[in-house]
Amino acid sequence: MRPFRWYSITVPCPAGMFFSFLLLALPLFSQQSKFSFTRPDLKLLDDANELERQFERKGLVYQEPALTGYLQAVADGLQAGSPAPARVQYRVRVLRDPMINAFSLPSGSIYTDTGLLAQMENEAQLASVLGHEMAHVAGRHAYLQNREIRKLSVTVNLLSLTAFVPAGQILGAGLYIARSVSGPLATFAVFGYSRQCEDEADRNGLSLMTAASYDPHAMPSAFHLLDEKLDVEPARGIYRTHPSLKHRIEKTKAIADSKPAASQRTTAEGDYLAHVADAMCFNIEADLDSRRARLALARAKRLAEWKPDAPRYSVLLADAWRGLGADTAEPGPTELTAEGKAERRRFLSKMTAEEEQAALLAKPGGPEVKRANDATAERLYTAVIARQPSIAEAHRGLGMLYQIESRNDEAAREYRRYLDMAPAGALDRLRIERRLDAVAKPSAVGQL
Amino acid sequence: MPSPALLLAVAALVTGNGLAAATAVNAKLESGQKAVLKVCQLPVEAEWSQVSITGARPMSKEAEDWGLKLQQFIGEIMTKAGVAVVAENMTPDGLQRDESLRQTVLQLQQKYDGVAAQLHRKPGGVKKGRYTLGDEVSLLPCSAQADALIFVRAYGNILSATSRPILMVTFRWFSTATLYLTVVDSKSGEVLAYMHVEKGGDAFRNNLEYAFADTLAADFKEGRRGAAGGAKK
Numbered sequence: 001m002r003p004f005r006w007y008s009i010t011v012p013c014p015a016g017m018f019f020s021f022l023l024l025a026l027p028l029f030s031q032q033s034k035f036s037f038t039r040p041d042l043k044l045l046d047d048a049n050e051l052e053r054q055f056e057r058k059g060l061v062y063q064e065p066a067l068t069g070y071l072q073a074v075a076d077g078l079q080a081g082s083p084a085p086a087r088v089q090y091r092v093r094v095l096r097d098p099m100i101n102a103f104s105l106p107s108g109s110i111y112t113d114t115g116l117l118a119q120m121e122n123e124a125q126l127a128s129v130l131g132h133e134m135a136h137v138a139g140r141h142a143y144l145q146n147r148e149i150r151k152l153s154v155t156v157n158l159l160s161l162t163a164f165v166p167a168g169q170i171l172g173a174g175l176y177i178a179r180s181v182s183g184p185l186a187t188f189a190v191f192g193y194s195r196q197c198e199d200e201a202d203r204n205g206l207s208l209m210t211a212a213s214y215d216p217h218a219m220p221s222a223f224h225l226l227d228e229k230l231d232v233e234p235a236r237g238i239y240r241t242h243p244s245l246k247h248r249i250e251k252t253k254a255i256a257d258s259k260p261a262a263s264q265r266t267t268a269e270g271d272y273l274a275h276v277a278d279a280m281c282f283n284i285e286a287d288l289d290s291r292r293a294r295l296a297l298a299r300a301k302r303l304a305e306w307k308p309d310a311p312r313y314s315v316l317l318a319d320a321w322r323g324l325g326a327d328t329a330e331p332g333p334t335e336l337t338a339e340g341k342a343e344r345r346r347f348l349s350k351m352t353a354e355e356e357q358a359a360l361l362a363k364p365g366g367p368e369v370k371r372a373n374d375a376t377a378e379r380l381y382t383a384v385i386a387r388q389p390s391i392a393e394a395h396r397g398l399g400m401l402y403q404i405e406s407r408n409d410e411a412a413r414e415y416r417r418y419l420d421m422a423p424a425g426a427l428d429r430l431r432i433e434r435r436l437d438a439v440a441k442p443s444a445v446g447q448l
Numbered sequence: 449m450p451s452p453a454l455l456l457a458v459a460a461l462v463t464g465n466g467l468a469a470a471t472a473v474n475a476k477l478e479s480g481q482k483a484v485l486k487v488c489q490l491p492v493e494a495e496w497s498q499v500s501i502t503g504a505r506p507m508s509k510e511a512e513d514w515g516l517k518l519q520q521f522i523g524e525i526m527t528k529a530g531v532a533v534v535a536e537n538m539t540p541d542g543l544q545r546d547e548s549l550r551q552t553v554l555q556l557q558q559k560y561d562g563v564a565a566q567l568h569r570k571p572g573g574v575k576k577g578r579y580t581l582g583d584e585v586s587l588l589p590c591s592a593q594a595d596a597l598i599f600v601r602a603y604g605n606i607l608s609a610t611s612r613p614i615l616m617v618t619f620r621w622f623s624t625a626t627l628y629l630t631v632v633d634s635k636s637g638e639v640l641a642y643m644h645v646e647k648g649g650d651a652f653r654n655n656l657e658y659a660f661a662d663t664l665a666a667d668f669k670e671g672r673r674g675a676a677g678g679a680k681k
Contacts, residue, residue, distance in 0.1 A: 058540075182506060
């Protein structure tokens, strides 16, 4: 099978449209109390377990016990009082994936991407996502949807329906692995379930939130955050399209408004960031690797504003400004339209990163934008160094910035400082040594 | 009325179900400016699916085994072609023992896949040095000893016996195996060579020799152009 390419989503996908239509049309025979496992259900459960094994095997599960413990505690708080259904154990895990997505498996495992954690603003919003996913599990939506698909004999090559999942790239890596293990599970993770199931999960998720003393308005506000305001994504995750965000925001807001005001727990952004900061740092780097410097910048700004004296966040902020190159920090009005977003996707799929930067530089005002971005990055790096000269990463970033600007002597100086300060076993020592070689003898390797 | 044999041949040509092979070589390698004598092979990423009339079913466990076999097989072919393979711990099991190495490998594999989306579409860009993974390749310890890194993606589609007669109408009535092998400069990350082999038939499941050996061996010979002394084609 040829690898699937993420740019294929930029063209209308008749199969996907058909499947979406089908999901809307499917009746949902949700009889919780009468649920009994059939052979296809057990096969789906096996696939879910295999998928978890693959996530582990590929090293895609983000390992940070404190964060996992925190997420599990939020989920346990939501579940309090209601026993888990048969063959379900709620377990929250994090995937190293900058995509803004979360999905659940019929076994009760809930996966949130680092991209989603980085996008949420507080614990209540996080609880709304987890509550929604737990409601899918409790409602047996995966099994029911799988049965309906089988019953109607319209599996119609489920793999091709998820054909737009990025082929193993950092962005959407979790979905890509899901696709290679189980067509139905990947499809549910990408498209979600029928509109009925999604509405039911929203409603029940809201109830779980309210019971756990979270402000139910956090759910519509979480949906607001999922819109692609800064950078486009190759696959629009389940929260984006099905049902439409607008519909969900309106509906969940109406339900939240109707809930009686009760004492709610406070969920400050700072408390939330304290739990997810490390995952956000990983995600900022992943955003930069997936050519989404605007998102990286927005997230680094949040961290730097939260803890202005923390050098790590200031360096990441500087990295993000450097990563922007000749791109603007905010999209222009045309970029925010559907056509603008589609064009941006095409841009990403048809050009290499280097070609994209060259095209941006060639635009009117491009060189000025780049100069301003680089100047901001330089200012931030030097400010960190002025406060704490021993922060090796600031010297490395500054060296890279100078190298891009062909200020080779200064780049060499900063690289040398980095190599002096970085631990002996630093992973990127060889990389920086090679860069130092290159700037010392520019003709040997040239610009990187 | 054209003969059935002719129709069959045309169908195979049109659908690409027969044999397909393509190689693109970077001008630096072709001219002898670069040499590839030692390589570091990253774990092969393989996928298998069984295709029936109701759709394709992924076979992840079979793909895992196939990937391991392919990795060993490609290593042997390279050795035969005179290219030394360094860092033999680059298997999924080997990487389990070193988390930081595993994460570095994952990062590079993902970076490669990001570039591969364009590479598969326009392999011609390899010659001009259009594609690069960047100098992050230096994060991999074996890049210090190797001239190049090898990335392999393999895809197998197996047709179920019952579906064959029905799928005949689509000209896709036999199983296919596709392999993409990319040689990347271990210093700059530039793509030096790109090979694409596609074979029809079921034999690839157990007989890698049949499926890929000839083409890969020939390609590796080609790929070694640029070895010290700059032997030309």
